[in-house]
Amino acid sequence: MSDTQTLIENRPPSVATLFIDRVAATPDGEAYRYPVPSATGQGADEWKSLSWAQAAERVYAIAAGLIGLGVEPEERVALSSATRVEWILADLGVMCAGAATTTIYPSTNAEESSFILADSESRVLIAEDAGQLAKARERRGDLPNLAHVVVIDPDGVEPDAADPEGWVLSLADLEARGADLLAKNPGAVKERVEAITAEQLATLIYTSGTTGRPKGVRLPHDNWSYMAKATVATGLITKDDVQYLWLPLAHVFGKVLTSGQIEVGHVTAVDGRIDKIIENLPVVQPTYMAAVPRIFEKVYNGVASKARAGGGAKYKIFQWAAGVAREHAKVSQDNFRRTGTASVPFGLGAKHKVADALVFAKIREAFGGRLRACVSGSAALAPDIGYFFAGAGIHILEGYGLTESSAASFVNPGEAYRTGTVGKPLPGTEVRIADDGEIMLRGPGIMQGYHRQPEKTAEVLEADGWLHSGDIGELSVDGYLRITDRKKDLIKTSGGKYVAPAEVEGQFKAVCPFVSNILVHGADRNYCTALIALDEPTILGWAAENGLEGRPYAEVVASPKTVELIDGYVKRLNGGLQRWQTIKQFRLLPRDLDVEHGELTPSLKLKRPVVEREYKGLIDEMYVGAREV
Incomplete structure (x- = not known):
């Protein structure tokens, strides 16, 4: 033993x-x-x-x-x-x-x-x-x-x-x-x-x-x-x-x-x-x-916004440094996976050293200067944001678990962490992937059941101890788990194509520094659309520089200038998606989603049915006269 x-x-x-x-x-x-x-x-x-x-x-x-x-x-x-x-x-x-x-x-x-x-x-x-x-x-x-x-x-x-x-x-x-x-x-x-x-x-x-x-x-x-x-x-x-x-x-x-x-x-x-x-x-x-992805998204957006406010030169430096960070993280993680050493080519290392002095060191200092690692859980972290922080020396170890599994079933292992995955099972926890892709868990962390609800318990907990997670995932040959989506949240378009909304949403958060929350919709529809809420401090900072200074948030997001700005990022997103995944239309919400209105859980997860019900009018509007595309 x-x-x-x-x-x-x-x-x-x-x-x-x-x-x-x-x-x-x-x-x-x-x-x-x-x-x-x-x-x-x-x-x-x-x-x-x-x-x-x-x-x-x-x-x-x-x-x-x-x-x-x-x-x-x-x-x-x-x-x-x-x-x-x-x-x-x-x-x-x-x-x-x-x-x-x-x-x-x-x-x-x-x-x-x-x-x-x-x-x-x-x-x-x-x-x-x-x-x-x-x-x-x-x-x-x-x-x-x-x-x-x-x-x-x-x-x-x-x-x-x-x-x-x-x-x-x-x-x-x-x-x-x-x-x-x-x-x-x-x-x-x-x-x-x-x-x-x-x-x-x-x-x-x-x-x-x-x-x-x-x-x-x-x-x-x-x-x-x-x-x-x-x-x-x-x-x-x-x-x-x-x-x-x-x-x-x-x-x-x-x-x-x-x-x-x-x-x-x-x-x-x-x-x-x-x-x-x-x-x-x-x-x-x-x-x-430990933190939830929204915190890292806000930090990333804040850093990008501060660079933009510093003028064109500073913003170009930030964009260059962000690219270096992602490349450095991807190459070093790939090399570690293959050789056990997180090495990078000399040229990339030299660029990273310059970017570190100009940008990354300040980010680490803002986190207190001694941060060895962050653990991220509760929802998926957009890989591009994870790679950015990894390259900046803020190592985000994604983990995975449910309330029903006492929170921690998987976590990325220290130096061997892989951005975009939730790591390996905790010692003593078993995992298997069901025929439909659902992640199944068994081990000492699994709940006894739901309080006074034996029927609900039987729906998710098998007699032999296997828990249905409700999440779809893939296991690598060496045991790293990647979460694809919530089983119940997978979208099947009327054309028969499956779309994982969280994957598309995560990619948009990585390309658009102004987004706070996004919901991709398209179940049984001809195409996918999105409801987008913008980060108030970030978009108001942009508004002050673009002729909209002093306007309230709702007025800024309704402005054609803002819609045009976000449309550019949607087009950039679509460039990296399969045709059936692309966002054909979007609407900017008049306020951000929050816990108080019941649209987010206290751990900042999106409550899709609540948001879709509340903004049904906007969603329907995006499908008026819809045709196959």
């Missing part, structure tokens, strides 16, 4: 056990960093730290506080908060109490929050602030199982005469109660952790469905224990790393990042404020971070 197999097969039953072991091994080591806004609200945040021992003191107090509230093993404790250090401490507290965390995005409305709380039969809700508490109060009559709401930040919370006595308390109150319980019964939490079994429910994550009610994915403790061991076994993270964690922890991608950290013991800097990422990176100076 290999060392990797031994590591994974001898895993403990829970991350709670891993946490206790980590605290015992490195009690004084730095565990978490978190920002504290200045008292005046002006100036930079102050970053503070928690050692593993300090984190444990709070985690055990939260666990004991929940036990004191009567929470039993496997009972659900809901957590509705943005990403912050208290989210991690609370989640660990829930697990150490033997209970199960139900995650809720803070952006979820009162109706859907109520559904999740009721369907999960959550006993306690840990709410971030007064706004999250208000949602629970609004639907209190529909939540007979909800015995308490614990508020992390109680500022602004007002008493409500309708609240049952003791229904609302602060996180500080809960920790104080827990500390009192531990003073009387020091072994209370340890006993709960020791009683946890591998198959005991640890997390209930509700998928953000595009239609109908979300489904609760049941993930037992063993899923996270496996993920902790398997991610470390890939060599992706080490004890010396500093992770910058901003992803939503209600999402399985964010959640899995906390497990591997506990196993290896490195530092994690936690701040979920997306508008602070650019400011935080030079301060935190991470060695690795």
Whole structure:
């Protein structure tokens, strides 16, 4: 048996056990960093730290506080908060109490929050602030199982005469109660952790469905224990790393990042404020971070826009450097695949050195200057954008997984990563491609099933443990997976040709620096069309230089000048596509797509049915008088 197999097969039953072991091994080591806004609200945040021992003191107090509230093993404790250090401490507290965390995005409305709380039969809700508490109060009559709401930040919370006595308390109150319980019964939490079994429910994550009610994915403790061991076994993270964690922890991608950290013991800097990422990176100076493709697209568009604003000469330099970056990345990756050495010809190396001094070094500095790798997941990254960053020294390791597979089933292996693929399976995970191209997964990361929905479970989970992913993909002879598209999203035109919309959309994002979101449509139609939303800061910057200064976004995108600009990029895209893939018509949307309007999931995935329904008029308009082309 290999060392990797031994590591994974001898895993403990829970991350709670891993946490206790980590605290015992490195009690004084730095565990978490978190920002504290200045008292005046002006100036930079102050970053503070928690050692593993300090984190444990709070985690055990939260666990004991929940036990004191009567929470039993496997009972659900809901957590509705943005990403912050208290989210991690609370989640660990829930697990150490033997209970199960139900995650809720803070952006979820009162109706859907109520559904999740009721369907999960959550006993306690840990709410971030007064706004999250208000949602629970609004639907209190529909939540007979909800015995308490614990508020992390109680500022602004007002008493409500309708609240049952003791229904609302602060996180500080809960920790104080827990500390009192531990003073009387020091072994209370340890006993709960020791009683946890591998198959005991640890997390209930509700998928953000595009239609109908979300489904609760049941993930037992063993899923996270496996993920902790398997991610470390890939060599992706080490004890010396500093992770910058901003992803939503209600999402399985964010959640899995906390497990591997506990196993290896490195530092994690936690701040979920997306508008602070650019400011935080030079301060935190991470060695690795995870993100979704939209973040890399925005950085790329921002760099291109800044170069364009600097004048024609600067923009030409950027375009040249971007070409060098892509060529360098493709050649070096190809050589590594063939020879094991990421070498490039002398001439290309010389050009890359110049481009690095002019462009790439500044990009790396913006990321903090120490970034070893980024992990990208949740959706496909356009290969040309991946190659650009690879050539610039920002190595983006794409990975792949589902909520139903505990997030991480594949990841690109370090130096041997291949842009355009999601890498190889994690140790212990099996994969096969079905006859229709669907990716099938099996292993210790697969869910138990959907909560209280055995029929839905049977639709995706075979009796022998194989999970239907719903994604179409191809495996290389040496085990690298390339995702083609979502099975349900494949377009078949009325001419019988299949089109993978995500592939076309990704290519457009690589050629057009102004795009924010694009949806390619064409199922059962004569030809493909597209709805395009532009990135507001980038297009407004262009507008200011092209006679449209001061105009609002909606007016800028309606301008014939803007339509002509984007048409040029559509024609450039079409030049590299098969005839049946080409975009014959497009419409610019009057605003960008967003989570608030329900067009994107909280992890920024496009909800195609929602967008197609909302903009049906624009789509139909593009097919008026359609003929075969």
